[in-house]
Amino acid sequence: RSESGLLEIAQLRPDLLQADAAIVAEPTGGAVEAGCQGTLRLGLTVQGLRAHTARPFTGRNAIHRLGAVINQVAQYEPRVAVVDGIAFTEQLQVVSVGGGIAPNVVPDSATLVLNHRVAPDRSLDQAVTAVREYLGDLLEDEDVLEVLDWAPAAPPSLTHPVIQSLVAASGQPARAKVGWTDVATLHEMGIPATNFGAGDPLLAHRSDEFVTESELSDFAATLRGLLFS
Amino acid sequence: RSESGLLEIAQLRPDLLQADAAIVAEPTGGAVEAGCQGTLRLGLTVQGLRAHTARPFTGRNAIHRLGAVINQVAQYEPRVAVVDGIAFTEQLQVVSVGGGIAPNVVPDSATLVLNHRVAPDRSLDQAVTAVREYLGDLLEDEDVLEVLDWAPAAPPSLTHPVIQSLVAASGQPARAKVGWTDVATLHEMGIPATNFGAGDPLLAHRSDEFVTESELSDFAATLRGLLFS
Structure with a gap:
């Protein structure tokens, strides 16, 4: 958790963390990976x-x-x-x-x-x-x-309307996040959050980790649709 | 084995190791503790x-x-x-x-x-x-x-006449040495050897190790008997 910088942002610029809901752009293969362990x-x-x-x-x-x-x-x-x-x-x-x-x-x-x-x-x-x-x-x-x-862990927060819309926009069923992420810190701050991003989560932290251009385009299109629809 | 000094004696004064048989005065409770593991x-x-x-x-x-x-x-x-x-x-x-x-x-x-x-x-x-x-x-x-x-281990060498006499003089049946001793090094040098000494072997290396005066007297008397009878 000490590596993420999120606690530092909360101290120095708490205004940046005023949010209804949050998306942590972990690699999730374009699916919503809910909560965290x-x-x-x-x-x-x-x-x-x-x-x-x-x-x-x-x-x-x-x-x-x-x-x-x-x-x-x-x-x-x-x-x-x-x-x-x-x-x-x-x-x-x-x-x-x-x-x-x-x-x-x-x-x-x-x-x-x-x-x-x-x-x-x-x-x-x-x-x-x-x-x-x-x-x-x-x-x-x-x-x-x-x-x-x-x-600590974080619950899925799938009842929040923004995260519900994100699940629909992803075109895939939500599943559990395997591993610990900043979703837990955001949850502690009272912000419903989820993991959603481009790239294969099984490649995370590997020396040959990669993400394709089309995965990044799909990711951007989904976020754009969510924000402007 | 490096702590005993026996290999050093063998190098510097091999004449001191000319022997028919050898007694290593380990604490054995006054019994012959034969060979070693x-x-x-x-x-x-x-x-x-x-x-x-x-x-x-x-x-x-x-x-x-x-x-x-x-x-x-x-x-x-x-x-x-x-x-x-x-x-x-x-x-x-x-x-x-x-x-x-x-x-x-x-x-x-x-x-x-x-x-x-x-x-x-x-x-x-x-x-x-x-x-x-x-x-x-x-x-x-x-x-x-x-x-x-x-x-390496050493066999009991109980067929050697000096060690047979020592068993008789000890007044106790011979038993196995539990642990490694210089008997093995002497055996490698071709000298039949056994453990025999005063003091409880279970106390060896303990901070409260002790030997009584009467145990030492009995030990000395047995050796004297063996040498001069």
Whole structure:
């Protein structure tokens, strides 16, 4: 979120953000991609008991404990939440892992970081609780599960007349945005917003990302029609 | 092994190592702890495919793959090898783990280090093969399993008359050494050797390690008896 500059504009020129509704020109393949998912980063530290690796039965290997947690995350079946008729597919991934004391020591601590993509029907607290419940008995009292970062989700806002007109003008059914975008920040500011733009969203952030001239022309024509019809 | 100084003595004063048999005065609780286990350090790198965490199904999470490997290691049932009547219990532990690209990226690579304690009936090649077979289908062609470090095991040498006399003088049955000691280096030099000393082996390397005066007296008396009887 810090990369977008939207919060800076809100501070320096709030007059530019006086709007009935907003369109974020993310690449969406010319369809309305409604709302956006929240993104939650959770840090987990699990505890063990240090021992010599020749006598591991006198300790408890924290990395071995983490193996069960990683396996549970790897078996996660995405929850699909339908909000205002739009289906948002959640995700849960381990994005980093670390641990180890010395080559001959059973480690007493190990950590991982989870990234959870959260549908707009859940708050931060609900998302953290859901992950905690999903990990269940694998977490013990001395383990620490902490929120490292949270960017909230935004609902589809498809009942707003401007966004309804945009869906009609796009000629395609609205679908969920996969990923987090500035639609969430605009929603927090009280501005109904949606993603709509030219280009394939699957190419976003890739080094060979591209958009064709005809996609850009169609995009411009749709916006012109929306503004001047 | 580099900490013991034995290899340095072998270089500078090989005459000091002219011996029929050798006693390494490790803490063994006054019993003969025969031979020693080998210790093998293996590095494993597993491959995946990078993706955005909002669309993990377009990639393959290498840390998630590692979860299955860690779980398999955590379920390892120690192999017990009986060599010359002495039972050596092998061990397999994950001693470090690492991986992760960025908070929103499904990682395409992850690593771990294993420490395997190996009974004297197996060579380096046999030990590596055993670990590879134990991990089985969890390893794929592009994954890399490499030897980082190996210190060989030593057999019990209980047929040597000096060590037989020491077992008798100790008043306790001989048992296996748990861990790696200089007995292995002496064995490589062609000197039958065993561990025998005062103090509790479970306290070794602990900050509150101690040995009692009576344990030291018994130890000295046993050696005196062995040398002058």
